[in-house]
Amino acid sequence: MAENTMVGSNLMEKIVALCKRRGFIYPGSEIYGGIAGFWDYGPLGVELKNNIKKQWWKSMVNQRDDVVGIDGSIIMNPKVWQASGHVEAFTDPLIECKKCHHRFRADHLVQNDSAAPEEAICPNCKERGQFTKPRKFNLLVKTYLGVVEGEQVEVFLRGEITQGAFVNFKNVLDSTRIKIPFGIAQIGKAFRNEITPGNFTYRSKEFEQMELEFFIKNNDKEGDRWFEYWKDQRMSWYCSLGLKKENLRFRKHEDHERAHYARFAEDIEYNAPFGWSEFEGIHHRGDWDLSRHNLTYKDEETGEEFTPWVIETSGGVDRSALFFLIDSYFEDPTAGSGQERVVLRLHPKLAPVKVAVFPLLANKEELVGVAKSIYKDLKQSIDGVVAFDDRGNIGKRYFSQDEIGTPWCVTVDFQSLEDKTVTVRDRDTTKQERIEVESLASYFAEKFK
Numbered sequence: 001m002a003e004n005t006m007v008g009s010n011l012m013e014k015i016v017a018l019c020k021r022r023g024f025i026y027p028g029s030e031i032y033g034g035i036a037g038f039w040d041y042g043p044l045g046v047e048l049k050n051n052i053k054k055q056w057w058k059s060m061v062n063q064r065d066d067v068v069g070i071d072g073s074i075i076m077n078p079k080v081w082q083a084s085g086h087v088e089a090f091t092d093p094l095i096e097c098k099k100c101h102h103r104f105r106a107d108h109l110v111q112n113d114s115a116a117p118e119e120a121i122c123p124n125c126k127e128r129g130q131f132t133k134p135r136k137f138n139l140l141v142k143t144y145l146g147v148v149e150g151e152q153v154e155v156f157l158r159g160e161i162t163q164g165a166f167v168n169f170k171n172v173l174d175s176t177r178i179k180i181p182f183g184i185a186q187i188g189k190a191f192r193n194e195i196t197p198g199n200f201t202y203r204s205k206e207f208e209q210m211e212l213e214f215f216i217k218n219n220d221k222e223g224d225r226w227f228e229y230w231k232d233q234r235m236s237w238y239c240s241l242g243l244k245k246e247n248l249r250f251r252k253h254e255d256h257e258r259a260h261y262a263r264f265a266e267d268i269e270y271n272a273p274f275g276w277s278e279f280e281g282i283h284h285r286g287d288w289d290l291s292r293h294n295l296t297y298k299d300e301e302t303g304e305e306f307t308p309w310v311i312e313t314s315g316g317v318d319r320s321a322l323f324f325l326i327d328s329y330f331e332d333p334t335a336g337s338g339q340e341r342v343v344l345r346l347h348p349k350l351a352p353v354k355v356a357v358f359p360l361l362a363n364k365e366e367l368v369g370v371a372k373s374i375y376k377d378l379k380q381s382i383d384g385v386v387a388f389d390d391r392g393n394i395g396k397r398y399f400s401q402d403e404i405g406t407p408w409c410v411t412v413d414f415q416s417l418e419d420k421t422v423t424v425r426d427r428d429t430t431k432q433e434r435i436e437v438e439s440l441a442s443y444f445a446e447k448f449k
């Protein structure tokens with residue numbers, strides 16, 4: 001397959017346009033002018049996200065015997081956020097331009113301009129040196145509960161899904177037979193009042209996280225061992241689902257950028273069109289959280305009571321989805337006949353549509369009938385979306401499926417009526433092979449193993 005030479009620097013624009021046009025991702029509340037930092041996932045986007053979450057859950061929970069899952073609530077007692085340190089320390093440095101009153105994250109401005117934040121050029125009005133001194137801005141999103149105005153209680157939408165695992169630490173221990181070392185896994189929405197949302201879904205105010213809190217004995221040997229173990233596991237997982245190794249790297253956090261709860265931390269970064277960007281953090285949280293919540297663990301065999309340490313893997317579902325889309329985007333220069341073939345070479349396990357079924361000609365009832373019956377059967381046997389399409393010519397239908405990453409297309413042609421075989425076309429090679437209709441279910445079962 002030819003190298004992807006046609007993907008230029010405007011890759012992000014192409015991805016954003018494709019996402020909107022084909023129903024992956026739409027701007028939030030678009031008919032009312034949108035709302036910065038919020039995005040809606042369309043029919044294909046929700047399938048992609050669900051597939052990512054499903055694969056994550058399978059590898060982090062179902063295929064292990066030392067991890068259990070939970071689904072904690074988004075709103076928690078505000079005391080949780082006091083104890084966790086988020087009310088005090090979950091902040092970003094905010095500066096405001098005195099001229100146009102636009103607000104920015106000081107650390108992001110400095111990245112673009114070598115001057116001190118106060119001396120930087122305002123990206124909005126282009127004035128230099130008009131910024132206020134940076135001040136700490138808390139990212140927790142507040143809301144109110146209660147039916148009586150004035151007596152409402154201020155609560156927070158969770159700023160990380162993590163705390164649900166800690167506040168349920170005892171519940172999980174009491175209701176299962178799990179013992180240290182063990183993990184609590186969770187997937188869910190988190191909310192942050194980001195100062196500068198941007199780069200499409202990359203920095204949003206509402207997003208989903210997939211996290212593991214892994215509880216271990218409280219000593220350096222165990223801490224180092226499990227930290228390396230989980231780094232390795234997480235990197236391998238992304239590679240196993242097709243992200244290109246050369247586009248991935250680890251980056252250690254400097255002292256000044258580490259979150260308040262982390263002893264040390266490393267990010268998995270992706271080589272995005274807007275620069276190397278974090279999309280999963282591996283954090284050594286030590287005993288920060290459990291000790292703040294006054295929780296301990298008793299070893300049943302030795303009777304020893306101690307505060308376990310925690311190694312955390314914290315991935316972003318939205319950032320992963322974005323990077324899977326970017327990484328798989330391919331413009332095929334060999335398509336020929338002046339037509340552009342855009343392909344999302346998504347891993348079949350992530351592809352939103354697994355198989356598409358076509359009759360070669362839409363106006364031939366015999367072909368349509370057989371295609372519809374194959375379509376119905378495959379919908380039962382394949383775990384995921386199966387599509388049917390009889391619009392336009394067959395070439396256009398293939399290209400349309402390529403653009404959304406459908407790995408295989410099944411076509412019913414005149415030979416099918418004679419020998420009960422169909423063609424199966426492979427998205428990446430564009431090669432076709434003839435398969436007996438009878439064996440299609442087992443053929444695809446093998447492919448999706």
Ligand code: GAP
Binds near residue numbers: 162281317
């Ligand atoms: N519990 C640890 C924690 O929340 P984090 O590094 O702040 O750590 C983990 O966030 C992951 O959550 C990030 O690597 C990223 O994938 C995702 N994430 C964080 N903030 C985000 C945002 N504003 N928009 C989209 N995803 C975000």
